[in-house]
Amino acid sequence: MTKRRVTIRDGAKKAGVSTATVSRVLNKSKKVHFRTRRLVENACEELGFYRDPIAAALRTGKSNTVHLLIERFDGSFIPDILVGIEGKADREGYRLLVSKLDTTQRGVWEPGNQYIDGIIVISDSVHNLNLGEVAGKDGLPLICVYSYSQDPRYPCVLPDDYHGAYLAVQHLAESGCEAVAFISGPSDWPASQDRLRGYKQAVKDFALRDDSNLIELGDWTMVSGYRACQRLLGKTTFDGLFAGNDPMASGAIDALREHRLDVPRDVAVVGFDDAAFCRYVRPTLSSIAMPLKEMGEVAMGTLISMIRNDGRLDHNEHVIKLPCVLRRRDSTKVTPEHPRAERRTGYVTSN
Amino acid sequence: MTKRRVTIRDGAKKAGVSTATVSRVLNKSKKVHFRTRRLVENACEELGFYRDPIAAALRTGKSNTVHLLIERFDGSFIPDILVGIEGKADREGYRLLVSKLDTTQRGVWEPGNQYIDGIIVISDSVHNLNLGEVAGKDGLPLICVYSYSQDPRYPCVLPDDYHGAYLAVQHLAESGCEAVAFISGPSDWPASQDRLRGYKQAVKDFALRDDSNLIELGDWTMVSGYRACQRLLGKTTFDGLFAGNDPMASGAIDALREHRLDVPRDVAVVGFDDAAFCRYVRPTLSSIAMPLKEMGEVAMGTLISMIRNDGRLDHNEHVIKLPCVLRRRDSTKVTPEHPRAERRTGYVTSN
DNA sequence: ATGATTAGTGGTATCGATTACATTTTGCGG
DNA sequence: CCGCAAAATGTAATCGATACCACTAATCAT
Structure with missing residues (x-):
């Protein structure tokens, strides 16, 4: 001692x-x-x-530390994003400080700046958040993950929701569906808007039934998916269903089951987010996986380059979108007895 | 600038x-x-x-920073533990540095000590980990969460697995079960041993069928639960099932369903961990929830008191166990047509 | 050979807050 | 109004690394 x-x-x-x-x-x-x-x-x-990094930091004003501001630690997508961020940070020699977004906002050690070189915000509701305020008046380099940023000074890394939705509908089309319903998230979410666009484009590209009755709104929760699906069943018919996220898909499947419709035989279902539970529900749920780890890596990498570039982003586009991937599971499985896919063979377009 | x-x-x-x-x-x-x-x-x-906290840290040698070493960011229990740790840290004025356990172990900035006041290890496999090495030769205060520590210098905060298992079996007994099977995790895990003890004690206390044929081993995965349940079904009968974790419970339910046994009518099932997917599977899965947030809070609190106490723990017991709670869901629901509970009314003992 | 570079190295003020020690001020009994 | 303890405040060294400046020695062009 x-x-x-x-x-x-x-x-x-x-x-x-x-x-x-x-x-x-x-x-x-x-x-x-x-x-x-x-x-x-x-x-x-x-x-x-x-x-001693502390002494070095005092002298140089650079701490090789990035502050991670997380809105909700228990958001299901957080851990994988962290994996990406941590890996990159480690490889580049950066330390990672974490705290809750609102904790920090209410100013507990708010302008304890100076010992962080940059900020990463992980949030899904940044549209009602003042990023400039978070960055502080010193204008620290800041990037956000998983949420839009309107301010070009602050780049953001997002899943390509448009493309993900397109993939989902494409998969349903290629599985033989002809009428794909869509349960959207709240329409004021940028992600919802993009997913809706992707859905519509795919409906057009794959010559699916184009009918606004096939679209209903939910609020991301399981029960809202259940209700949306009930409304759909009350006014139209369909053999494919794309839900804006996995809980809503799960709720929708409950509603389908109540109507004695089998998944995937009568209706094939795809969710979004590839939540952990997709593997545990029955049937297992096909879903669109966001590239969470990559998003974390790219965010960290971009932030570091900003730090090294006097806080400015060097390339033009401040919105960085990364492609999603489809995870096929039983909820869209084509069984030998019901080879919907074959009916549609040939309709399949490129991409 | x-x-x-x-x-x-x-x-x-x-x-x-x-x-x-x-x-x-x-x-x-x-x-x-x-x-x-x-x-x-x-x-x-x-x-x-x-x-400027950096300058202060240089002068005082205290940085008010705790280093969080996480084995796997994508462990499902991590986020809630973090919530607890972060909340406490914030309230007490501590900063939180995070990194992956092995990242740090391989010494990237290993003896970048001196600017952290203590360490929290979050891991579920610490039994093959040298905590002394992690703490460094300076012997920084260290505490682990969710994993046993043999070394009394390093306290640990754990769920009370014994009690949790007891609760699960008690719940099954009170739901009218008379023979409760148990699918244990690997027997070299301390948690498995404790849960087994809790199971056995409850079997005795509630006068359930005491039969070693009712116990099978899994490896925490869904498929191992499926197989274990198949083995159980091949050699004995039971009307209740307690699985060492939720994925195994989920696999077991698959096996039950294959045998045309209804959950909860024929067999009531309880899992362990209260994973997110318990709410999404059908039937929804009753489970034992670990007090993750509290574990995080207690760990942080204990660490802080160690830091303030020159690195030493003041109270004797270095193993801190926090009680689990039961989450009732449909997999143990007693329906009017099958009021198992009534059959056993009166058997219920105290506690 | 001379002056001009340049590579390599040392001396030391500095970053900003803390704290041991010195000094001044206050309070209070008699 | 004195004296002395206690309270309040000031002075300046210090934490450990960095980086500006100065300096020497080696290299090079003419």
């Missing part, structure tokens, strides 16, 4: 050079003779010396 | 006092006249001055 820290001075003395030289070695500066460098490296090695 | 930081000296000048006094105000030292204090507070307020 009484043991003093090994400082750069100890290293310098041991190597018989000045602290400045040791510092240069530590920072991989070019201007050190390779013999000296080796000398210093050995001395530090022997002493077990490592630079 | 060229704007210099507002320092303690600016605050001191503005308030007409010395930096020492400002510092004392900042640190809520008693020895400041309340008039001076107000003066300083106003000055700082006006200037928008906040102490």
Whole structure:
């Protein structure tokens, strides 16, 4: 406990050079003779010396730390995004500080700036959030993941909802569906709008029944999916269903079951988000998986490049969209007895 | 960009006092006249001055930062634990640094100690992990969550698995079951052992059928639960089933369904962990919920008290167990047509 | 050979807050 | 109104690494 820290001075003395030289070695500066460098490296090695990042941060004003602001830790998509962020951060030598978004907003240690080099916001409701305020008046580099940013100073990384929805409907079409219903999330969410666009485009491209009766709104919850599906069943018929997220798909399946409709025989169903429970419900639920890990990696990578670029983004587009992928499961399985797919073979377009 | 930081000296000048006094105000030292204090507070307020935590950390050697080492970010129990940890940390004025356990172990910035005051390890497989090594030779205060620690220097916070299992079996008994099967996790996991003990005790206390044929092993996966249940069905009969976790319960239900047994009519089922998907499977799955948020809070609280106590734990027991709670859902519902519970009314013991 | 570069290195002020110690002010009994 | 303890405040060294500047030695062009 009484043991003093090994400082750069100890290293310098041991190597018989000045602290400045040791510092240069530590920072991989070019201007050190390779013999000296080796000398210093050995001395530090022997002493077990490592630079104190706190002292370095004080002097340089750079802490190699990124602050992660998370809206809800228990959002199901968070963990995978974190995996991506952490991996990239680690590889690039950045530390990660985390806290809850509102915690930080109410200013507990709000302008405890200066020791973070950038900010990543993970939220799904940033449209009612002032990013400029979060970045602080010092205008720290900031990027958000999973939510739109209107402000071009702050880039954002998003799943390509349009493309994901398109994939879902394409899959249903290729499974032989001819009328695909869509249960959308609330229409004021950018994600909902994009998914609706993707749905409509695919309906057109695959010559599915184009009918506004096939579209209903939910509020992302399971019960809203159940009710939306009931409304659909009350006014029209369909053999495919695309839900804006997995809980709504789950609720819809309940409604279908109540109407004695079998999934996937009578109606094939695709959800969105590829939540963990897709593997546990029966039938297992086909879904669109967002590239969460990649989103995290890209966000971290972009932020780092902003940090190194004096806080500015170098490329033009501040909205970065990453492609989703389809996860096929039983809820869209084509069984030998009901080879819907064959009926439609040939309709399938490119892409 | 060229704007210099507002320092303690600016605050001191503005308030007409010395930096020492400002510092004392900042640190809520008693020895400041309340008039001076107000003066300083106003000055700082006006200037928008906040102490630079980096400088403070350099001087004091305390950073008010706790390092969170997470084994797997995508473990389903992580988010709720984080909620607890973050909340407590925020309230107590601690920052949270996160990284992956193995990332840090392989020494990337390993002895970048000195700027963290303590460590929290979140892992479910710490029995093959050297905690002393993680804490470093400086012996930083360390606590683990969700995993056992053999070393009394490092406390751990766990769910009370024994009690949770007991609750599950009690619930099945009270729902009218007379023979409760148990699908255990691998027997080398401490959690499995505790849950088995809880199961056995409840079987005794509630006078359920005591039969080693009712116990099978799985490996936590859904398919292992399916197979274990098949084995059970091949050698015995039962009207209740307790699975060591939710995926195994889910697999078991598949096997039951294959055998044309209805859940909960023929067999009532309880899982463990209260995973998110319990609400989405059909029937919805009763489960034992671990007090994850509380575990996080208690871990953080305990760690902080260790930090303030020179790294040592003040109370004796280094294993802290928190009670689980039962979540009743449809997989154990007693229907009017099958009022098993009534059959057993009166058997119910205390607790 | 001379002056001009440049590579390599050292000396030391500095980042901003804390705190041991010194100093001043206040309070109070007599 | 004195004296002395307690309270309040100031002075300045310090934490450890960095980076500006200065300096030496080596390289090079003419």
